Amino acid sequence: MMLSPRLERSRVILRWLLVLAYLIAGTAHLTIPAPFLKITPPWVPFPAGIIFVTGICEIAGAVALLRPRWRWWAGVMLAAYALCVYPANIKHASDQLLVAGQIHSLWYHVPRLLFQPVIIWWALFAGHVTSWPFAGRSLAPAPSPTGE
Template sequence: MALTSGTRILTVAFAVSGTIHLVRPKTFEFIMPAWVPAHREVIIASGVAELALAAGLNVPATRRAAGWGSALLLAAVYPANVQMATDSLRTSSTPYKAAAFGRLPLQIPLIRSALRAARA
């Protein structure tokens, strides 16, 4: 079965984000909630998971499991996105605030795409 456009977008998003997590983990340290232990290790693990899920979404035999895993990962990282939005309120940068808050509703179609891949 061919990839849907939503699954393609999710795959690209995970591939790009996973690569950045591994190459420049410091990029994500500031959005980590304080209650999460071992920030760098969690960031690296998240990047590895994103790359594995991107690959899994591209293979019909693993697409279902990768879809469920993608939905779970997106839900798991949502607190970091909320942290980023909350922290953005302390800045004077309107573009940063817009980006931080704009990420929150974007999770919904990504999770929906992951669930569609899981059910396909």
């Protein structure tokens, strides 16, 4: 179902913001992995390798969101990714780790934890997986503009 032009513009803006966020986060995972290693739960095997792979996934997902042919899958995979990193956010909150020289309080962690479902929705919306709550939902990939 096609949304109004205003909502489609919103989807495009949200997509670009998500692309930018994932490009920045992916680059940070690759160039400064130490903060991410600190919040990785101890049960995660090969944490340095996982941090590297997650950086690659974030960058790949961001690039894929820009390609109409890959957009639906990018939205699904980035939503799944955001769900999978939730344990690290929980660990970060529970440990009250030092980040940028300051102990983050619950004023930082609670909104961050509550925002994670929004990030999951955001990836699905940006990837044309769903138009909910604006126009119901779709579970199948959108047809390619080239008919592929």
